[in-house]
Amino acid sequence: MTRRLSVFNVTSLVLGFAFLYLPILLLVIYSFNASRLVTVWGGFSTQWYGALFRNQALMEAAWVTLRIALLSASIATVLGTLAALALTRYGRFTGRTLFTGMIYAPMVMPEVITGLSLLLFFVAIDLDRGFWTVTLAHTTLTMCFVTVVVQSRLMTFDRSLEEAAMDLGAPPLRTFFAVTLPLIAPSIVAGFLLAFTLSLDDLVIASFNTGPGATTLPIRIYSQVRLGLSPEINAASTILIGLVTLGVISATLLSKRSVLRSQRNAH
């Protein structure tokens, strides 16, 4: 191997990651600002965190968002896994082209279109907008992402493992649960996490499809941000960032530990 990092490579990496992380870092720092003016440092304080937890509307929105994300990500995981199986295991079934089109389009299509079209659909079938319409909308969007994540795992899946299970006497359904599912489980979990985060994060589609009593956290934050910077939002953001970072780090450590364990067993 002759791959060597040149000065140019190192510089672009350093600048690139600084660009990615500096804004987030500043956001976190200013969440501990004592001053109400977000961009003027007025000393260290945690008062905005207290204010945050006393903010009833924000807390409620967080709870709604969490419920929607859990529910929609769960349904999307089931649907997305089925879709991935259909695309990898069912060959050229009728309407396959339309099917792949419907999988890829929502992922790149501007959210305003998806949001608007779903809303008009819900109005047409006379479904009251609220918790359920946002959940259905999020399920539709995120199942496509789950499909792609699981599909790329299934593409590299060694089919002879399934043949071996059947050869040893396991009927197709038992083969699926004993061999296929455990082996694609990590990609299904990854798909679920992706769907969960996308749902937590979504502003546009939720704005179109929400109704009374279903104001999600991004909608609440957005309406506050439009009114100007608020240190409370900084505090809320810091908590969210902290949770995500914690989640990603523990997931990485978990997978690393299982690798280490298997290596230790080898000796």
Added chain:
Amino acid sequence: MKERSFMKSLSAGLVPAVPYLWLGVFFLVPFLIVLKISLSDPAVAQPPYRPLFEWSDIMGFFSALDFENFELLTQDDLYFRATLSSVRIAAISTLLLLLVGFPIAYGMARAPERHRSLLVALVILPFWTSFLIRIYAWIAILKPEGLLTQALSGIGLISEPIEILNTEWAVYIGIVYAYLPFMVLPLYATLEKMDDTLLEAALDLGSTPWRSFWTITVPLAMPGIIAGSLLCFIPAVGEFVIPDLLGGSETLMIGRQLWSEFFSNRDWPLASSVAILLLIILVLPIVIYRDVEARRLETRP
């Protein structure tokens, strides 16, 4: 035995049928409804359009067709300008993303193998944190008395506050910042697979490093360049949050126009027409993207 295999094929058929049906109902049908409503008259009512979608009345559907909204779109040059400016902003942003993303992806691909997965994780990590929050973070940096002005005047580079927020520049910065992972990851995926001996062979055959970069590296990275560019360009055209929060009232973008027709003017048919217009602009890139992705996923060894 016969019945059993019938049940089996039925349950096997369910695997594609369930997600297919779901997408048909919640993606395809809504789509057709947008098309239909974009061809109807607005009304001061709830819902604010007329006629309400009538499932049975096929003839009524066709007789109620009304291209008024599209005529309005062509007459009022606001929409024309918004379309042009959306495509321009998205195209410039995509170019900037390539310029910023390529050196990062290249650096990652040349980093020692043991560090690469960490670098990939570092690129993905911001993506897991809220999009809205990441855009929000830039307001504090770019506003007239904001952190960028403070920093630059602190080191004596500028004496006057610089105006970036509420200009198109802020939109470029926002899009590049928010979409960077989508550009870097496909680029990295192709660059990382590239065989180093190809570059060595080019050098050995007398090509300069700079020329080797253009004749070997760039052509081989083309699938990544195309995938990354489409992945950024398509959603950028319809972007709403970034121009709304960073661009100020001057920045015209079509996604924003749709939003305001819908929420402020409550003209649902016109909003639907704008959606169709947006879709017409994007249909070609989306089809290309679908083909590129489907091929990438299905021809993997």
Added chain:
Amino acid sequence: MRRTFAPWADPQAKPLIRVDNVTKRFGDAVAVDHLTLDIFEGEFFCLLGPSGCGKTTLMRMLAGFEYPTEGVITLAGQSLEGVPPYRRPVNMMFQSYALFPHMSVEKNIAFGLKQDGLPKPEIADRVGEMLRLVQLEKLAKRYPSQLSGGQRQRVALARALAKRPKVLLLDEPLGALDKKLREETQFELMDIQHELGMTFVVVTHDQEEAMTMADRIAVMDHGRIVQVADPGEIYEQPKTRFIAEFVGDVNILEGHVMGQENGLWRVKTASAETPLTIDDPDEVLHSGQAVAIAVRPEKMTIQREKPGPEAVNVLTGEVWDIGYLGDWTVYRIKLATGEILRVSRANVSRFVESPIDWDEQVYVTFEPGAAVILAE
């Protein structure tokens, strides 16, 4: 030592597997073409052929992963038509081994027994027995990723044997092993097969492997069986030029039949000045027929001196190449016609006085019984 085991020679014997006029098509492509074959109980049977000859498709039809387009396969008198793989008393060792990466060695071996619903103590006994058979008792708790290639191969074998199938199918069982290990494992496979008395059907493209292990070999080409015979017959009496060239090295001399004298065929070729004399009494030929004469390199001799007038089958040429292999030396001799002959000679002595050198004029001779006539 040759076992006197030849049920195929006994017209009364009932085959364990009968492949009856089976055809398999994938779209327009014909993978297996009207193939008929009997395999007997206790046989070590090899399907040998180049890649794409249909041998793997035939094996997958035996396992139940593919079904014949036409024709029937029966096992112990029972038709396998429509029987899925999980209901066949046949197990397979996969080329990739297909070990379940999320299960330990013992769980892998126990998998098939669990599917049969065997009681736990019995499963444990059988797994222990299998681990002893393949000498992996110490690695029972390991995962496939923690094993060497050779160890994985043994686990795959143990897993396939655990259910005591009527037939064990082995798909390129030694393909992934390095040369040394491959040789050892060949003999181990033969021992295990002998010990269990099980029927083994091996698919391979490696003729050496087939020759070493098999009781009988079926050579396949383009979806058909070209010859089924024991290894000796395949090597010494190949039926076609394809087999002669595919199994081992061979020199082919093309010519025309002149007639028969004293039971020996006389064949005129461009390669030799005088007609060649060939002892292949079973062939039925007529004068003027175009034939190919196949002679194995080790059945030719090479010498510097001109042979006497009593010698038959003399070819003249010059040394083109010499390859020293240690146990053998291979000479490539260029004839006046431009043909290149391969002649090999065992290195019986460590010292040779004035060895044959490059560019020397030499004479190549072979006995009438050394050659086989192949009808063109």
